[in-house]
Amino acid sequence: QVQLVESGGGxxxxxxxxxxxxxxxxxxxxxxFMGWFRQAPGKEREGVASIYTxxxxxxxxxSVKGRFTISQDNAKNTVYLQMNTLQPEDSAxxxxxxxxxxTRSPLLPAPYNYWGQGTQVTVSS
Numbered sequence: 811q812v813q814l815v816e817s818g819g820g821x822x823x824x825x826x827x828x829x830x831x832x833x834x835x836x837x838x839x840x841x842x843f844m845g846w847f848r849q850a851p852g853k854e855r856e857g858v859a860s861i862y863t864x865x866x867x868x869x870x871x872x873s874v875k876g877r878f879t880i881s882q883d884n885a886k887n888t889v890y891l892q893m894n895t896l897q898p899e900d901s902a903x904x905x906x907x908x909x910x911x912x913t914r915s916p917l918l919p920a921p922y923n924y925w926g927q928g929t930q931v932t933v934s935s
Contacts, residue, residue: 811836811837811924812834812835812836812837812838812840812841812908812923812924813834813835813836813924814832814833814834814906814907814908814924814925814926815832815833815835815926815927816830816831816832816904816905816906816926816927816928816929817830817831817833817929818830818831818929819904819929819930819931820930820931820932821932821933821934822896822931822932822933822934823933823934823935824896824897824898824933824934824935825895825896826896826933827892827893827894827895827896828893828896828931829890829891829892829893830846830890830891830893830904830906830929830931831888831889831890832844832846832888832889832890832891832906832926833886833887833888834887834888834889834908835887838887838908840910841863841908841909841910841924842862842863842864842909842910842911842912842913843860843861843862843863843908843909843912843913843916843921843922844860844861844863844880844882844889844906844907844908844909845857845858845859845860845861845906845907845908845909845916845917845922846858846859846860846880846889846891846904846905846906846907847904847905847906847907847919847922848900848902848903848904848905848931849902849903849905850901850902850903853902855905855919856871856917857869857871857916857917857918857919858870858871858874858878858891858904858917859871859874859878859879859880859891859917860880860916860917861880861881861882861889862916863882863884866882868880869916869917870917871917873899874893874900877893877894877895877896878891878892878893878894879891879892879894880892889906891904893931896931896933897933898933898934898935899933900931900933901931901932901933902930902931903928903929903930903931904928904929904930904931905925905926905927905928906925906926907919907922907923907924907925907926908922908923908924909921909922909923910923
């Protein structure tokens with residue numbers, strides 16, 4: 811089992827920055843991918859960024875490329891999402907997730923086995 815706890819959400823104005831953290835515990839070293847997903851009211855959950863934990867390779871949704879950065883600190887079992895130049899359309903509940911399997915679609919929710927409770931990000935104009 812893997813437990814994930816997100817933190818770092820909040821309210822910012824357009825153009826601001828936030829850094830989300832996802833602290834993992836349990837059998838975290840058995841995972842292959844760690845991802846960040848978001849879901850706005852009335853919309854489907856979408857993949858934002860993912861990292862292949864074995865190599866550090868990263869993957870991003872087109873909507874956040876150049877603005878968001880995913881990183882990992884293996885010593886702390888923590889994954890981060892640095893979000894810069896935030897826009898109102900980035901407002902959503904953000905979830906951290908972990909996948910045991912290797913997947914060619916790391917930005918899709920289906921391969922992920924474990925999910926955190928989420929942290930809210932609100933960007934006001």
